[in-house]
Amino acid sequence: MIAEAGLAALWLAAALALLQLGAAIAGPRVGDVRAVAVPTAVAQGVLTLFAFAMLIWLFVRTDLSVELVAANSHSMKPFIYRFSGAWGNHEGSMLLWVTVLAVAGAGLALVERRLPPETMRATLGAQAALALGFFGFLLIASNPFARLYPAPAEGQGLNPLLQDPGLAFHPPTLYLGYVGLSVAFSLAVGALITREVGPALARAMRPWVLGAWVLLTLGITAGSYWAYYELGWGGWWFWDPVENASLMPWLAATALLHSVNVLAARGGLRSWTIMLAVVAFSMSMVGTFLVRSGILTSVHSFAVDPERGSFILGLLVLYVGGALALFAARVGTVREGARFELVSREGALVANNLLLTVLLGVVFVGTLYPIFVEAATGDKISVGPPYFNAVSGPITLVLALLLFIGPLLNWRRDRRPNLRRIALPLVVTVLALAATFLADMSLLARLGLAFAAGLAVASLLPLAGRNLRRTPLATWGMVISHLGVAVALAGAASDTAFTRETLAAARPGEVLSVGPWSVRLAGVDPVAGPNWTAVEGHLVATRGGTTIRLDPQSRTFSDPPTETSEAAIRTLFDGQLYTVLGHREGERWQLRLWWKPFVTLIWLGGALIALGGALALVGRWWRGRRQRRSEEAFA
Amino acid sequence: MTRKLLLALPLLVFVLFVGAALWRLADPPSSTVASKLVGKPVPPFALKPALPTKPGFGAADLAGGQPRLVNLFASWCVPCIAEAPVLAELKARGVAIDGIAIRDTAPDITRFLSEQGDGYARIGADPNGQAQIALGASGVPESFIVDGRGIIRYHHIGAVMPQDVPEVMAEWEKVR
Numbered sequence: 001m002i003a004e005a006g007l008a009a010l011w012l013a014a015a016l017a018l019l020q021l022g023a024a025i026a027g028p029r030v031g032d033v034r035a036v037a038v039p040t041a042v043a044q045g046v047l048t049l050f051a052f053a054m055l056i057w058l059f060v061r062t063d064l065s066v067e068l069v070a071a072n073s074h075s076m077k078p079f080i081y082r083f084s085g086a087w088g089n090h091e092g093s094m095l096l097w098v099t100v101l102a103v104a105g106a107g108l109a110l111v112e113r114r115l116p117p118e119t120m121r122a123t124l125g126a127q128a129a130l131a132l133g134f135f136g137f138l139l140i141a142s143n144p145f146a147r148l149y150p151a152p153a154e155g156q157g158l159n160p161l162l163q164d165p166g167l168a169f170h171p172p173t174l175y176l177g178y179v180g181l182s183v184a185f186s187l188a189v190g191a192l193i194t195r196e197v198g199p200a201l202a203r204a205m206r207p208w209v210l211g212a213w214v215l216l217t218l219g220i221t222a223g224s225y226w227a228y229y230e231l232g233w234g235g236w237w238f239w240d241p242v243e244n245a246s247l248m249p250w251l252a253a254t255a256l257l258h259s260v261n262v263l264a265a266r267g268g269l270r271s272w273t274i275m276l277a278v279v280a281f282s283m284s285m286v287g288t289f290l291v292r293s294g295i296l297t298s299v300h301s302f303a304v305d306p307e308r309g310s311f312i313l314g315l316l317v318l319y320v321g322g323a324l325a326l327f328a329a330r331v332g333t334v335r336e337g338a339r340f341e342l343v344s345r346e347g348a349l350v351a352n353n354l355l356l357t358v359l360l361g362v363v364f365v366g367t368l369y370p371i372f373v374e375a376a377t378g379d380k381i382s383v384g385p386p387y388f389n390a391v392s393g394p395i396t397l398v399l400a401l402l403l404f405i406g407p408l409l410n411w412r413r414d415r416r417p418n419l420r421r422i423a424l425p426l427v428v429t430v431l432a433l434a435a436t437f438l439a440d441m442s443l444l445a446r447l448g449l450a451f452a453a454g455l456a457v458a459s460l461l462p463l464a465g466r467n468l469r470r471t472p473l474a475t476w477g478m479v480i481s482h483l484g485v486a487v488a489l490a491g492a493a494s495d496t497a498f499t500r501e502t503l504a505a506a507r508p509g510e511v512l513s514v515g516p517w518s519v520r521l522a523g524v525d526p527v528a529g530p531n532w533t534a535v536e537g538h539l540v541a542t543r544g545g546t547t548i549r550l551d552p553q554s555r556t557f558s559d560p561p562t563e564t565s566e567a568a569i570r571t572l573f574d575g576q577l578y579t580v581l582g583h584r585e586g587e588r589w590q591l592r593l594w595w596k597p598f599v600t601l602i603w604l605g606g607a608l609i610a611l612g613g614a615l616a617l618v619g620r621w622w623r624g625r626r627q628r629r630s631e632e633a634f635a
Numbered sequence: 636m637t638r639k640l641l642l643a644l645p646l647l648v649f650v651l652f653v654g655a656a657l658w659r660l661a662d663p664p665s666s667t668v669a670s671k672l673v674g675k676p677v678p679p680f681a682l683k684p685a686l687p688t689k690p691g692f693g694a695a696d697l698a699g700g701q702p703r704l705v706n707l708f709a710s711w712c713v714p715c716i717a718e719a720p721v722l723a724e725l726k727a728r729g730v731a732i733d734g735i736a737i738r739d740t741a742p743d744i745t746r747f748l749s750e751q752g753d754g755y756a757r758i759g760a761d762p763n764g765q766a767q768i769a770l771g772a773s774g775v776p777e778s779f780i781v782d783g784r785g786i787i788r789y790h791h792i793g794a795v796m797p798q799d800v801p802e803v804m805a806e807w808e809k810v811r
Contacts, residue, residue: 279645282649286652321646328642331642371655371658375659563713563714585711
């Protein structure tokens with residue numbers, strides 16, 4: 001009954017989406033936009049949320065008469081993984097996607113009050129069209145509630161790599177971000193239809209972009225850390241197609257976040273903002289398509305299914321193609337925005353937008369190049385970190401340099417930019433650069449460390465000379481996010497410059513050294529967990545007077561049979577010691593040891609970037625509420 | 636005109652993407668890596684006996700007129716334990732199996748075979764993994780079907796699991 005209730009809710013929600021789209025097309029004849037679109041949007045949100053709750057319930061109960069549960073769960077699994085197993089598979093994750101889409105649509109319908117009614121109608125119509133397509137995909141090609149008869153006695157389990165607390169929260173966070181961008185997309189499409197692009201649109205769009213961007217930042221940061229400790233390869237970014245699929249919408253959203261501010265504050269950058277809003281969500285859909293269709297091989301691949309792939313590609317053509325065609329046809333007729341000079345806050349933000357867009361292009365081309373080449377010549381090639389690092393590294397450094405000056409410039413024009421204010425960060429940069437020559441490292445790492453030091457100082461300058469208690473939260477948010485960029489850059493550069501690695505086969509009792517550490521393999525023991533067995537190495541690491549113990553494991557799961565390595569990682573104030581136990585070679589055990597100075601700054605920086613975004617979101621919301629209150633009091 | 640072209644640029648990039656995606660969907664990449672050695676003669680190698688009780692063998696012995704299944708295994712390899720009963724079943728169905736013990740020692744092999752069962756007619760010792768490299772095997776276990784003239788006809792990467800038995804038997808029937 002639970003499964004049938006979920007399925008019925010989905011069908012009802014799909015019917016409501018159709019109604020909402022019809023009402024938008026029919027226009028004012030069917031009455032006020034709020035009378036029809038708002039209730040249908042809210043009801044859709046509630047119904048899909050209900051369906052998703054039903055799926056979680058089925059997984060928690062391990063109801064094996066449901067095909068999806070039988071294929072992906074196991075009654076012996078710990079509770080948290082039975083729970084998160086609901087979205088650790090194709091159908092469940094698509095239901096999560098649709099749920100977020102419908103809930104975001106409901107939120108937009110409820111919250112937004114300032115847009116012109118025609119734009120609002122077109123926007124809700126666009127959101128309904130998006131929802132309708134994905135409801136169709138779910139109900140026709142990926143029904144999560146399909147029954148299995150007869151029910152099997154036991155489920156097939158969940159991919160052991162995915163049995164990790166990180167999985168419980170990483171995909172939902174990313175999905176909230178991806179799909180939050182759908183609202184910006186719908187707003188852009190609505191504005192293109194009515195040709196009303198202006199500050200009101202930007203103000204309506206901004207909180208959604210900001211919120212989605214915060215969640216994407218958190219999701220990517222968490223995903224990076226998850227790959228770092230779970231895969232046991234010691235790296236934090238692999239340029240895997242699926243990582244790139246999450247990075248591309250983030251890059252577009254970051255650019256959008258900046259240009260939407262120009263549109264809100266100055267009425268400028270109209271076509272840019274519209275294009276970025278369309279591209280950001282398009283990239284989310286392209287990313288989902290790449291992952292779901294299996295057309296790119298990746299560690300994240302779900303089952304390859306050409307039928308589902310074709311379905312999503314059809315939706316992509318409809319939505320992305322439609323929106324981009326509308327953009328090409330209409331945006332030329334949008335009234336031109338306010339002009340500005342090259343040296344101005346707008347000018348710096350345009351440079352930021354261009355660089356982020358180039359970076360997006362670099363990742364896009366690198367990710368899809370193998371397919372293009374194989375389609376054209378039949379050769380199988382793969383594009384790896386050497387390309388991505390070589391191209392994205394310098395662009396990132398230029399972006400960091402732009403951050404020194406951008407936030408200090410005035411709007412519209414800055415005849416005499418106050419260059420004296422950036423003297424301090426420049427001096428810090430030069431001093432840091434000089435200091436890097438004490439050690440041997442690559443040029444990119446050297447510049448990365450120097451720029452990070454300078455940027456850390458420069459990012460704080462917008463606060464200089466201000467009354468800190470009266471500084472708006474949004475400004476604090478910007479400062480903290482930019483500081484986060486400096487911190488993450490420092491971590492990445494430090495990891496590149498100072499990481500030491502030792503790979504060896506050691507007998508029990510043998511001592512290896514890595515960086516400043518001496519690591520002794522004290523012994524190896526078998527251990528067992530709830531649904532796995534493992535061999536566990538006992539390592540004793542010493543540096544000066546410090547002694548720490550690490551117990552990396554090599555795990556073997558029974559259902560399905562898979563081996564994973566559980567790295568043992570110890571975080572110290574000045575870095576991480578990362579150890580992996582590999583296979584046995586006769587008497588000896590393969591050991592892989594890394595000493596990674598200050599590597600944790602990468603994720604700390606990511607968290608700071610997200611925190612800054614969250615502060616700005618809260619600050620704007622707070623201010624908007626106060627403004628409305630005072631307006632109401634005045635009226 | 637340039638501005639119009641510029642505004643249509645995102646659309647053009649997207650059309651290109653859809654084209655490539657359509658092509659890939661129509662012709663999905665195969666997930667099995669076709670071994671370069673299938674259809675070629677076994678590369679030359681000669682292995683000493685791994686155990687005093689069984690003969691070793693070399694590439695020349697594989698061209699003796701009868702097809703063989705050559706299985707790369709090791710006592711230190713966990714998937715090989717899972718594979719052992721399946722190899723026993725293959726042997727019971729008439730498959731002649733030779734083993735290559737990768738980076739292993741006689742006492743360890745003896746213990747492994749007494750615990751997991753022994754379906755090998757011959758076992759060659761490959762202490763440095765040279766035969767493994769010559770055969771283009773990336774890990775342990777891997778299996779090859781070699782026909783009576785010494786030509787490799789089939790390459791299976793990873794443990795042969797119960798669900799692989801029909802495929803392996805079909806390949807075996809082809810070379811008999």
